[in-house]
Amino acid sequence: xxxxxxxxxxxxxxxxxxxxxxxxxxxxxxxxxxxxxxxxxxxxxxxxxxxxxxxxxxxxxxxxxxxxxxxxxxxxxxxxxxxxxxxxxxxxxxxxxxxxxxxxxxxxxxxxxxxxxxxxxxxxxxxxxxxxxxxxxxxxxxxxxxxxxxxxxxxxxxxxxxxxxxxxxxxxxxxxxxxxxxxxxxxxxxxxxxxxxxxxxxxxxxxxxxxxxxxxxxxxxxxxxxxxxxxxxxxxxxxxxxxxxxxxxxxxxxxxxxxxxxxxxxxxxxxxxxxxxxxxxxxxxxxxxxxxxxxxxxxxxxxxx
Amino acid sequence: xxxxxxxxxxxxxxxxxxxxxxxxxxxxxxxxxxxxxxxxxxxxxxxxxxxxxxxxxxxxxxxxxxxxxxxxxxxxxxxxxxxxxxxxxxxxxxxxxxxxxxxxxxxxxxxxxxxxxxxxxxxxxxxxxxxxxxxxxxxxxxxxxxxxxxxxxxxxxxxxxxxxxxxxxxxxxxxxxxxxxxxxxxxxxxxxxxxxxxxxxxxxxxxxxxxxxxxxxxxxxxxxxxxxxxxxxxxxxxxxxxxxxxxxxxxxxxxxxxxxxxxxxxxxxxxxxxxx
Amino acid sequence: xxxxxxxxxxxxxxxxxxxxxxxxxxxxxxxxxxxxxxxxxxxxxxxxxxxxxxxxxxxxxxxxxxxxxxxxxxxxxxxxxxxxxxxxxxxxxxxxxxxxxxxxxxxxxxxxxxxxxxxxxxxxxxxxxxxxxxxxxxxxxxxxxxxxxxxxxxxxxxxxxxxxxxxxxxxxxxxxxxxxxxxxxxxxxxxxxxxxxxxxxxxxxxxxxxxxxxxxxxxxxxxxxxxxxxxxxxxxxxxxxxxxxxxxxxxxxxxxxxxxxxxxxxxxxxxxxxxxxxxxxxxxxxxxxxxxxxxxxxxxxxxxxxxxxxxxxxxxxxxxxxxxxxxxxxxxxxxxxxxxxxxxxxxxx
Numbered sequence: 001x002x003x004x005x006x007x008x009x010x011x012x013x014x015x016x017x018x019x020x021x022x023x024x025x026x027x028x029x030x031x032x033x034x035x036x037x038x039x040x041x042x043x044x045x046x047x048x049x050x051x052x053x054x055x056x057x058x059x060x061x062x063x064x065x066x067x068x069x070x071x072x073x074x075x076x077x078x079x080x081x082x083x084x085x086x087x088x089x090x091x092x093x094x095x096x097x098x099x100x101x102x103x104x105x106x107x108x109x110x111x112x113x114x115x116x117x118x119x120x121x122x123x124x125x126x127x128x129x130x131x132x133x134x135x136x137x138x139x140x141x142x143x144x145x146x147x148x149x150x151x152x153x154x155x156x157x158x159x160x161x162x163x164x165x166x167x168x169x170x171x172x173x174x175x176x177x178x179x180x181x182x183x184x185x186x187x188x189x190x191x192x193x194x195x196x197x198x199x200x201x202x203x204x205x206x207x208x209x210x211x212x213x214x215x216x217x218x219x220x221x222x223x224x225x226x227x228x229x230x231x232x233x234x235x236x237x238x239x240x241x242x243x244x245x246x247x248x249x250x251x252x253x254x255x256x257x258x259x260x261x262x263x264x265x266x267x268x269x270x271x272x273x274x275x276x277x278x279x280x281x282x283x284x285x286x287x288x289x290x291x292x293x294x295x296x297x298x299x300x301x302x303x304x305x
Numbered sequence: 306x307x308x309x310x311x312x313x314x315x316x317x318x319x320x321x322x323x324x325x326x327x328x329x330x331x332x333x334x335x336x337x338x339x340x341x342x343x344x345x346x347x348x349x350x351x352x353x354x355x356x357x358x359x360x361x362x363x364x365x366x367x368x369x370x371x372x373x374x375x376x377x378x379x380x381x382x383x384x385x386x387x388x389x390x391x392x393x394x395x396x397x398x399x400x401x402x403x404x405x406x407x408x409x410x411x412x413x414x415x416x417x418x419x420x421x422x423x424x425x426x427x428x429x430x431x432x433x434x435x436x437x438x439x440x441x442x443x444x445x446x447x448x449x450x451x452x453x454x455x456x457x458x459x460x461x462x463x464x465x466x467x468x469x470x471x472x473x474x475x476x477x478x479x480x481x482x483x484x485x486x487x488x489x490x491x492x493x494x495x496x497x498x499x500x501x502x503x504x505x506x507x508x509x510x511x512x513x514x515x516x517x518x519x520x521x522x523x524x525x526x527x528x529x530x531x532x533x534x535x536x537x538x539x540x541x542x543x544x545x546x547x548x549x550x551x552x553x554x555x556x557x558x559x560x561x562x563x564x565x566x567x568x569x570x571x572x573x574x575x576x577x578x579x580x581x
Numbered sequence: 582x583x584x585x586x587x588x589x590x591x592x593x594x595x596x597x598x599x600x601x602x603x604x605x606x607x608x609x610x611x612x613x614x615x616x617x618x619x620x621x622x623x624x625x626x627x628x629x630x631x632x633x634x635x636x637x638x639x640x641x642x643x644x645x646x647x648x649x650x651x652x653x654x655x656x657x658x659x660x661x662x663x664x665x666x667x668x669x670x671x672x673x674x675x676x677x678x679x680x681x682x683x684x685x686x687x688x689x690x691x692x693x694x695x696x697x698x699x700x701x702x703x704x705x706x707x708x709x710x711x712x713x714x715x716x717x718x719x720x721x722x723x724x725x726x727x728x729x730x731x732x733x734x735x736x737x738x739x740x741x742x743x744x745x746x747x748x749x750x751x752x753x754x755x756x757x758x759x760x761x762x763x764x765x766x767x768x769x770x771x772x773x774x775x776x777x778x779x780x781x782x783x784x785x786x787x788x789x790x791x792x793x794x795x796x797x798x799x800x801x802x803x804x805x806x807x808x809x810x811x812x813x814x815x816x817x818x819x820x821x822x823x824x825x826x827x828x829x830x831x832x833x834x835x836x837x838x839x840x841x842x843x844x845x846x847x848x849x850x851x852x853x854x855x856x857x858x859x860x861x862x863x864x865x866x867x868x869x870x871x872x873x874x875x876x877x878x879x880x881x882x883x884x885x886x887x888x889x890x891x892x893x894x895x896x897x898x899x900x901x902x903x904x905x906x907x908x909x910x911x912x913x914x915x916x917x918x919x920x921x922x923x924x925x926x927x928x929x930x
Contacts, residue, residue: 035453129557
């Protein structure tokens with residue numbers, strides 16, 4: 001059984017092999033992020049300060065001209081406002097709906113598999129197809145909702161939801177809510193599962209009723225987690241593009257023109273990539289400014305626990 | 306649980322009605338899309354839930370009008386390829402960050418920040434990059450972009466799965482003489498397999514569903530994906546809704562198949578990744 | 582199997598010092614137990630020897646060869662973890678074979694060694710099971726087996742028995758010790774349980790706050806603790822301490838009681854008396870009459886708690902006394918009164 005032990009540490013390998021493993025494992029990710037995020041950022045900064053179109057970039061340094069023009073001469077600031085409004089509203093609506101649905105589902109013992117599938121389908125649907133499905137329902141000619149309203153006599157002429165200034169944005173929000181509420185349900189369901197039962201049971205033994213337990217015991221406990229979900233949803237909603245593209249193309253007028261769509265139009269319809277780059281940078285800054293308070297509030301709640 | 310026994314009858318009724326309404330809300334657009342795919346143009350204009358005289362013609366006509374199957378195939382190819390790219394990069398990096406504490410702060414922060422950035426930021430630069438690399442309008446080019454695009458998502462999903470493996474398991478393998486890559490492959494990979502599967506599925510779905518990059522980076526039949534193809538229906542003046550619905554539904558089948566077959570993994574992956 | 586030499590070993594986490602320049606020599610085949618309260622650095626020291634924690638200063642030598650710079654993979658050690666850390670996806674046999682496969686051991690040799698270890702540990706019937714399907718005790722044995730098959734330089738144990746119930750723990754202590762003696766492998770065993778330390782170790786290293794308080798055989802630590810901390814940590818029940826004024830061999834307690842110690846000192850001191858060292862009143866030099874405040878019957882013996890010199894002391898006597906006496910008349914030999922100075926060092930007799 002005895003064997004010469006020294007031989008086994010005669011190797012020249014050293015603690016450095018850990019270093020090299022760390023690097024070789026992480027480097028591809030760093031390179032990937034550099035290509036997908038780092039390089040675009042640098043490129044955008046360069047584009048934003050030059051006159052550049054899609055065919056020929058960097059035609060000359062123009063200082064802040066692109067930024068000035070984006071703010072004064074285009075619909076950009078309006079589109080940023082739309083994007084923020086859209087993100088905050090849909091996220092809040094979806095969080096409320098999703099949380100309530102998750103609470104209900106957490107009380108249901110059987111049939112979970114079927115409910116789960118139904119809930120999962122909207123989430124999995126490609127956003128372009130979500131747009132098509134909702135277009136079919138809301139269309140003035142042959143839309144199902146108009147069909148019902150006409151048949152019941154509630155309206156005499158079909159409503160053009162996507163052509164109406166007041167209704168177009170709510171229509172997009174409806175489609176977005178259809179797609180993303182399921183994600184909130186799944187996440188909130190898991191959050192509720194993670195709440196320790198003993199605390200709720202202790203509250204019940206203290207004589208508190210279920211509703212009261214939810215508002216005074218459960219909700220404060222899960223508030224930081226809910227805020228993370230809200231943050232995630234706001235970030236995702238700020239990226240919305242597909243639904244606007246398929247449902248309204250930013251219209252009627254500029255009623256549903258959100259920042260991502262405005263930037264896309266500037267770059268790939270008007271080919272002014274310099275201007276689009278300036279818009280993109282300003283939008284990126286806006287995204288951080290909008291999400292920062294949520295992050296701070298989340299950290300604050302997390303600390304209090 | 307005794308707690309719910311105290312709920313009043315009205316509470317339960319409200320809950321039931323709300324649940325039923327939400328389920329109908331979730332199911333109806335899909336049902337209506339499916340039903341429309343069997344409607345004649347006249348039937349479509351009626352705006353009823355079910356077709357009056359169901360026709361199967363929309364499917365062959367749509368396939369003849371737009372190369373639906375080819376585009377679905379492109380989408381699947383891009384999705385699978387991008388899924389492989391994402392996992393090959395993300396799995397070792399997640400392991401190194403969590404278990405070897407490599408760049409423990411920087412890497413998670415950078416990935417999070419790059420997820421928060423709207424993808425439109427990367428669109429124009431990547432457009433030029435693919436042009437330079439001669440990968441414009443190709444399945445490989447789009448797969449690369451999607452593969453990189455999903456890195457933050459994959460990292461955050463995998464993170465919690467790797468975190469769940471006790472540190473001693475790795476340490477036992479190291480003391481057993483296994484190097485770090487060997488430990489990753491022989492010990493960690495089998496243990497986080499459910500997490501890898503869930504992550505792969507989610508990344509594949511995200512790629513399949515993606516539209517912005519696909520629309521700017523693919524345009525010929527050889528590489529155009531189904532989401533881009535479906536948007537083409539939009540531009541036409543006289544949209545044949547029946548055909549559009551047929552093409553849409555066909556395009557959704559692969560994703561719904563995944564959702565149906567792997568719902569447990571998907572739900573598990575989504576919750577594990579985001580809650581912990 | 583190797584001798585292990587720890588020289589000036591330091592470990593810092595940022596500015597926090599976890600180990601303050603430790604020195605320790607472990608002979609080939611010795612069973613060393615590291616013991617101390619949680620946070621004393623015993624696990625850190627073990628993990629430094631394993632290579633799991635990089636060291637900040639000093640070195641570790643195996644048979645005179647420095648290994649401090651080597652990663653865990655290259656130290657050729659075996660380690661038994663508190664939670665066993667078995668590979669959940671592998672069968673027991675595969676768990677045992679993993680380390681051998683990594684080292685490219687021939688298949689028949691692997692089989693031979695797995696069989697050898699499984700026979701000794703009586704886990705042969707479970708070789709095809711996965712760890713999930715095993716009881717705590719069986720997992721413990723598999724972890725031992727994984728350590729044995731490798732014929733490694735040394736065994737490292739990180740509180741391996743703390744997840745077992747009391748009965749099994751006592752049994753496994755004996756088995757581990759018997760196994761170690763049979764194989765003759767150098768072993769370092771970390772525990773917070775001084776009883777475990779006393780029953781298992783050839784020598785015991787008592788640690789506190791990242792420093793070694795004392796190294797010695799179990800009996801040395803019991804009879805000649807170097808500090809008040811070691812005296813209090815080793816021995817069950819704990820030693821009782823009372824403050825006193827010393828004048829040569831005469832120790833005056835705050836209540837005026839005078840005790841004679843075999844140790845001479847002057848000034849303020851602390852006296853230490855082990856509960857089991859009290860004798861009957863009649864026989865000995867120091868005679869005491871104590872007011873009993875509380876009492877616990879522990880099987881065949883009884884613990885009494887009594888006031889002495891402003892502090893509470895514990896007294897153990899044979900027999901199960903169910904009625905509490907108001908007072909106890911006791912004796913204590915002068916050599917059983919340990920004396921500690923202001924710095925909590927024991928003054929030698």
